[in-house]
Amino acid sequence: MIVxxxxxxxxxxxxSAMCVAxxxxxxxxxxxxxxxxxSLIVFIASLxxxxxxxxxxxxxxxxxxxxxxxxxxxxxxxxxxGISLFFILLTTFLVPLCFLSGWxxxxxxxxxxxxxxxxxxxxxxxxxxxxxxLVFYFFFEALLLPMFALIGVFGxxxxxxxxxxxxFLYTLLGSLLMLLALLVLYLQAGTSDYQVLLSLEISxxxxxxLWLALFVAFAVKVPLIPLHIWLPExxxxxxxxxxxxxxxxxxxxxxxxxxxxxIALFPFASEYFGPFIYVLCAVNIVYASLxxxRMVDxxxxxxxxxxxxxxxxxxxxxxxxxxxxxxxxxxxxxxxVVASGLFLCVGVLYDRTHxxxxxxxxxxxxxxxLFAFSFLVLIIGNISVPGTSSxxxxxxxxxxxxxxxxxxxxxxxxxxxxxTAYSLWLYNRVVLGSLKRKYTLFFADLSRRECSILFPILxxxxxxxxxxxxxxxxxxxxxxxxxxxxx
Amino acid sequence: xxxxxxxxEGFRLLxxxxxIAISTLALLLFGACYSTSTLKKYPLLxxxxxxxxLLALSCAFLLTGALPWxxxxxxxxxxxxxxxxxxxxxxxxxxGTLSSLAIATTYLKGKTLQAFEHVTLLLFATLGTLLIISSxxxxxxxxxxxxxxxxxxxxxxxxxxxxxSIEAGLKYFLLGAFSSTLLIIGISLVYCASGSFNFxxxxxxxxxxxxESEGLLIAALKLRLLQLGTFFIAISILFKLHAIPFGxxxxxxxxxxxxxxxxxxxxxxxxxxxxxxxxLLCLSFWDLFASLKCLLLFCSLxxxxxGALGSLAQRKVKRLLVYSSMSHVGFxxxxxxxxxxxxxxxxxxxxxxxAAISTHAFALLLSxxxxxxxxxxxxxxxxxxxSQRNKAxxxxxxxxxxxxxxxxxxxxxxxxxxxxxxxMLDTSLLPFVLLxxxxxxxxxFYYLRLIKIVHFSTLNARTALTLQAVGREKATLLGITxxxxxxxxxxxxSLISWVETVVYLYFN
Numbered sequence: 001m002i003v004x005x006x007x008x009x010x011x012x013x014x015x016s017a018m019c020v021a022x023x024x025x026x027x028x029x030x031x032x033x034x035x036x037x038x039s040l041i042v043f044i045a046s047l048x049x050x051x052x053x054x055x056x057x058x059x060x061x062x063x064x065x066x067x068x069x070x071x072x073x074x075x076x077x078x079x080x081x082g083i084s085l086f087f088i089l090l091t092t093f094l095v096p097l098c099f100l101s102g103w104x105x106x107x108x109x110x111x112x113x114x115x116x117x118x119x120x121x122x123x124x125x126x127x128x129x130x131x132x133x134l135v136f137y138f139f140f141e142a143l144l145l146p147m148f149a150l151i152g153v154f155g156x157x158x159x160x161x162x163x164x165x166x167x168f169l170y171t172l173l174g175s176l177l178m179l180l181a182l183l184v185l186y187l188q189a190g191t192s193d194y195q196v197l198l199s200l201e202i203s204x205x206x207x208x209x210l211w212l213a214l215f216v217a218f219a220v221k222v223p224l225i226p227l228h229i230w231l232p233e234x235x236x237x238x239x240x241x242x243x244x245x246x247x248x249x250x251x252x253x254x255x256x257x258x259x260x261x262x263i264a265l266f267p268f269a270s271e272y273f274g275p276f277i278y279v280l281c282a283v284n285i286v287y288a289s290l291x292x293x294r295m296v297d298x299x300x301x302x303x304x305x306x307x308x309x310x311x312x313x314x315x316x317x318x319x320x321x322x323x324x325x326x327x328x329x330x331x332x333x334x335x336x337v338v339a340s341g342l343f344l345c346v347g348v349l350y351d352r353t354h355x356x357x358x359x360x361x362x363x364x365x366x367x368x369x370l371f372a373f374s375f376l377v378l379i380i381g382n383i384s385v386p387g388t389s390s391x392x393x394x395x396x397x398x399x400x401x402x403x404x405x406x407x408x409x410x411x412x413x414x415x416x417x418x419x420t421a422y423s424l425w426l427y428n429r430v431v432l433g434s435l436k437r438k439y440t441l442f443f444a445d446l447s448r449r450e451c452s453i454l455f456p457i458l459x460x461x462x463x464x465x466x467x468x469x470x471x472x473x474x475x476x477x478x479x480x481x482x483x484x485x486x487x
Numbered sequence: 488x489x490x491x492x493x494x495x496e497g498f499r500l501l502x503x504x505x506x507i508a509i510s511t512l513a514l515l516l517f518g519a520c521y522s523t524s525t526l527k528k529y530p531l532l533x534x535x536x537x538x539x540x541l542l543a544l545s546c547a548f549l550l551t552g553a554l555p556w557x558x559x560x561x562x563x564x565x566x567x568x569x570x571x572x573x574x575x576x577x578x579x580x581x582x583g584t585l586s587s588l589a590i591a592t593t594y595l596k597g598k599t600l601q602a603f604e605h606v607t608l609l610l611f612a613t614l615g616t617l618l619i620i621s622s623x624x625x626x627x628x629x630x631x632x633x634x635x636x637x638x639x640x641x642x643x644x645x646x647x648x649x650x651x652s653i654e655a656g657l658k659y660f661l662l663g664a665f666s667s668t669l670l671i672i673g674i675s676l677v678y679c680a681s682g683s684f685n686f687x688x689x690x691x692x693x694x695x696x697x698x699e700s701e702g703l704l705i706a707a708l709k710l711r712l713l714q715l716g717t718f719f720i721a722i723s724i725l726f727k728l729h730a731i732p733f734g735x736x737x738x739x740x741x742x743x744x745x746x747x748x749x750x751x752x753x754x755x756x757x758x759x760x761x762x763x764x765x766x767l768l769c770l771s772f773w774d775l776f777a778s779l780k781c782l783l784l785f786c787s788l789x790x791x792x793x794g795a796l797g798s799l800a801q802r803k804v805k806r807l808l809v810y811s812s813m814s815h816v817g818f819x820x821x822x823x824x825x826x827x828x829x830x831x832x833x834x835x836x837x838x839x840x841x842a843a844i845s846t847h848a849f850a851l852l853l854s855x856x857x858x859x860x861x862x863x864x865x866x867x868x869x870x871x872x873x874s875q876r877n878k879a880x881x882x883x884x885x886x887x888x889x890x891x892x893x894x895x896x897x898x899x900x901x902x903x904x905x906x907x908x909x910x911m912l913d914t915s916l917l918p919f920v921l922l923x924x925x926x927x928x929x930x931x932f933y934y935l936r937l938i939k940i941v942h943f944s945t946l947n948a949r950t951a952l953t954l955q956a957v958g959r960e961k962a963t964l965l966g967i968t969x970x971x972x973x974x975x976x977x978x979x980x981s982l983i984s985w986v987e988t989v990v991y992l993y994f995n
Contacts, residue, residue, distance in 0.1 A: 068977075069979060069980050069983065072983075137895070138895030138896065138900070139895075141894055141895045142894070142895045142896045144894070145889065145894065145896070148935075152939070152942070152943055153942065153943065161939055161943055165932075165935060165939075168931070168935060169928065169931065169932065169935075172894075172928055172931055173925075173928050176924045176927065176928060177924070179904075179907065179924075180907070180911065180920065180921070180924065183907055183908055183911040184911060186908070187908070187911055187912060
C-alpha cells in the first residue's frame with residue numbers, strides 16, 4: 001500500500017482538479033469545499049509518510065518507478081528521504097490553508113483559481129518527490145504556468161501583469177540554463193536518474209560550468225540579490241494565497257535544488273564557489289534587511305525579510321557541514337511557516353481595509369486583539385527569539401558557519417539585529433500606537449475561519465522552536481549522505 | 488517486357504501521386520464543363536469540388552498508408568524513390584494539406600473567392616509537394632518544385648481585389664523564380680562535376696572525388712564545383728524554408744495571402760523541403776556536409792534571432808505567426824547542422840510536431856471569426872478578451888502558445904528537447920546553443936503577451952462583437968490537435984521511435 005503513496009500524492013490533486021472542472025461554474029461553494037477537502041485528504045495522506053518514514057534508513061523510501069519514454073532511461077522515479085519529507089509536509093500543510101484564506105476574498109473565476117492551485121500542488125510535490133533530473137526539470141518549469149495564472153489573474157492591481165511577466169521570464173531564463181546542464185549530465189551518464197548521476201565522475205572544469213548554470217536557475221528561484229527583482233513584485237501583486245505558497249514553498253525549491261543538485265553532484269565546485277556564495281549571501285542579508293526598513297508596503301517588507309532569511313539558508317547550505325545544512329533545512333521549514341503566517345496576517349488586514357500601506361494602520365491592538373496576538377507571535381518568530389522555530393534554525397546555521405568562516409558568521413549574526421529592527425518597526429507601526437480612526441471606521445477581529453488558518457501556524461512556530469529534535473532526527477542520515485556526495 | 492514490368496512497378500509505387508493527378512484533372516474537367524453551363528445558370532461549384540477533393544485527399548492518405556514500408560524502392564528508372572522515410576513525410580504532408588483544405592472550405596464559401604479553381608490548384612500543389620518528397624533525381628526535384636511553386640504563386644494572388652494579395656503574389660513569384668534559378672545553377676554545377684542527376688550517383692561521385700582530390704588536381708577542381716553546386720542548392724532550399732536571410736520576403740507574402748491558403752503555405756512546403764534536405768544530406772552530400780555547416784549555422788542563428796526579435800514588433804497575427812515560424816525553422820536547422828543521426832532525428836521530430844502545432848494555430852485563427860461580415864481576426868488586439876467570448880478557443884490558444892514556447896507539460900518541449908540534446912553532443916556548438924536558448928526566452932515574451940491579450944485584457948468597442956460558432960471541420964481539427972498538444976508530452980514514445988526508425992534507415 002505504502003508504495004503507492006507518492007503516486008497518490010501526485011495524482012490526487014490532478015484528479016480532484018478534474019472533478020472541480022466538472023462542477024458547474026455558478027456552484028462556487030461546492031467548488032471551494034471540494035478542493036479544500038481534497039487538499040486536506042492529500043495532507044492526511046502525507047502525514048502517513050511521516051509515520052511510516054524510517055529514520056534509520058539512509059536510502060530513498062517509498063520508491064516507485066514508472067517508465068516514461070522507452071529506451072531513453074527517463075522515468076517517473078519517485079522516492080523521498082529525510083530532506084524532502086518535510087518539504088512535502090510543508091506543501092500539503094499550506095495548500096488547505098491557502099484555500100481557506102481565499103474563501104471569501106476570491107470571488108471571480110473561483111473554478112480556475114481552485115484548479116490552478118491544485119495543479120500547482122501537484123507540480124510542487126513532483127519537484128520534491130522525484131528522483132529523476134529530467135522529471136525534476138519539467139515539474140520545476142510546469143509550476144510556472146499555474147503560478148503565472150495565479151499572479152496574473154487573481155492579483156489585485158493592474159501592475160500584476162508586469163509582476164507575472166517578471167516572475168515568468170526570470171525563472172524561465174534560469175531554468176533553461178538548468179536544461180543545458182541537465183543535458184550535459186544526461187549525455188554523459190546516459191540517464192537522468194538522480195542516483196546514477198550521484199555516482200558520476202565529473203571533471204573539475206565541467207563541474208564549475210555546470211554549477212554556474214544551475215546556480216543561475218536556483219538563485220533566481222531562491223532569490224539571491226542581483227536576481228531578486230521579481231520577488232517583491234510578485235509578492236505584492238499576488239493574492240494572499242499566492243504569496244503564501246510563493247513564500248512558503250516556491251522559494252524553497254531553489255534551496256532544495258542547491259542541496260540536491262549543486263552540493264551533492266558538484267562537491268568540488270561547491271567548495272570552490274563557497275566564498276563567492278558567502279559574500280553574496282552576506283550582502284543579501286544586509287541589503288535585504290536594510291531595504292525592508294525603508295518599505296511602506298506591508299507585503300514588500302515581508303518579501304524582503306524573506307530574502308534576508310533565505311540568505312541565511314543558503315549560507316547554511318554552503319557551510320558544507322552537517323550542522324549548517326540541518327540548520328538551513330530547519331530554517332527553511334520555519335520560514336515556510338512564519339512567512340506564510342505573516343502573509344496571511346497581511347491578507348487579513350487587506351481583506352478588511354483593502355490597503356497594504358503602513359501609513360493607514362495604527363493601534364490595531366485596541367480593536368482587534370486576537371489579530372494583534374497572532375501577529376506578535378509571528379513577528380517574534382521572524383526575529384528568531386528563543387523558543388520560536390527560527391531561533392533554532394539560525395543558531396544551528398551560525399554554528400555551522402563558524403566552523404567554515406568566522407567573519408561571515410559574525411556579519412550574518414550581526415544582521416539579526418537588523419531583522420529585529422524592521423520586524424519591530426513593522427509591528428509597532430501597525431499594531432501599537434494610537435488608532436487611526438480617520439481612515440478606518442469599522443474593525444472586525446479574526447473570524448472563526450481566520451483563526452483556524454492562523455492558529456495551526458502559531459502552534460507550529462512554537463512547537464518547532466520547543467521540540468526541534470523531532471524535525472531534525474529524520475534529516476540526519478539523509479544530510480550526511482548528501483554531504484558525502486550521496487554514496 | 489522487362490521495361491514494361493518496371494513501368495508497372497513504378498505505377499504501383501507512385502500510385503498516390505498518380506491518383507491525385509488523375510482526380511485533380513477529373514475535377515478540373517468537371518468544373519470547366521459544368522460551371523459554364525447556361526442551363527444550370529453558371530453554378531458555383533466550390534462546395535462540391537471542395538468536398539470531392541477532401542475525399543480524394545483522404546483516399547490518397549489511405550493509399551499512402553498502404554505503401555510498402557521498405558528500404559529504398561526505385562521507380563521510373565530511379566527518378567523517384569519510395570521508402571519508409573518518404574512515406575512518413577508524405578503522410579505528414581497529406582495530413583497537413585487535408586487539414587488546411589478543411590480549414591479553408593468554410594472560409595472560401597463565405598468569401599468572394601468562390602472559384603473552384605483554387606481548390607484544384609491546391610490539389611496540384613499537393614501533387615508537387617508529394618513529388619518533391621519522392622524525387623531521387625535533380626531533374627524531377629526541380630520540376631516538382633516548379634509545379635508546387637507555380638500553384639502557390641497563383642494562390643497567393645487569388646484575392647484579386649486586394650492590394651495585399653496582389654503584392655504577395657508578385658513578391659512570391661519574383662523571389663520564387665530567383666530561388667528556382669539558384670536551384671538550376673546548383674544542379675548544373677553538380678552535373679558538371681559528377682556527370683549525373685541522380686542523388687545516389689552524385690553521392691558516389693562526391694565520395695570518389697573527395698578521396699581522389701588528395702592527388703589529382705582535376706578531382707580537386709571538380710570537388711570544388713560540387714561544393715559550389717551544393718551550396719547553391721542549399722540556398723534555394725533555405726529560400727523555400729524562409730530561413731533568414733533568405734526568407735525576409737515571407738512576412739509580406741504570408742500576410743497578403745488569403746488566410747485559407749496561409750496554413751497550406753506554412754505546413755506543406757516546410758515539411759517537404761526539410762524532408763528533401765535530409766534526403767539530400769543523407770543520400771548525396773554527406774561528404775560535403777562540412778562545407779554546408781557554416782551556411783546552416785549562419786542561417787539558423789539569424790532565423791532564431793530575427794524570428795524572436797522581429798515578432799516583438801508585430802501587430803498582425805499572421806505576420807506574428809510567420810516570425811514565430813522563422814524561429815521554429817531556426818531550431819530545425821539547429822538539428823540539421825549538428826550533422827549526426829541524433830540531430831536529424833531531432834530536426835525531423837521538430838518538423839512533425841511543428842506541422843501539428845501550426846495546423847492548430849491556423850485552425851484557431853480561422854475559427855475566430857466575428858459574426859458581422861465574417862470578419863476574421865487580423866490584429867493581435869482582436870484576440871483580446873477571447874476568454875470571455877469563447878472559453879474553449881481561449882484555452883486551446885493558451886495551450887498552443889505554451890507549446891510553441893516549448894514548456895514541459897506540452898508537446899513543444901519534446902521537439903525542443905530533442906534538438907537541444909543533439910546540439911549538446913557537439914561541444915563546439917555550445918555558444919550557439921546558449922544563443923538559441925536566449926532567443927527562446929525572447930520568443931517566450933511575445934507568446935506570453937498573446938496569452939495576456941487572450942485572458943487578461945479588457946473589452947473595447949471592437950472586441951465586444953461575439954464570435955461565430957466554430958464549424959464542424961475546424962472543431963474536429965482543433966480537438967485532434969489539441970489532444971496531441973496536451974497528451975503528446977506524456978507518451979512521446981511512439982512518435983520518437985517512428986522518427987528514429989525512418990531516419991536510421993538512411994544511415995544503415
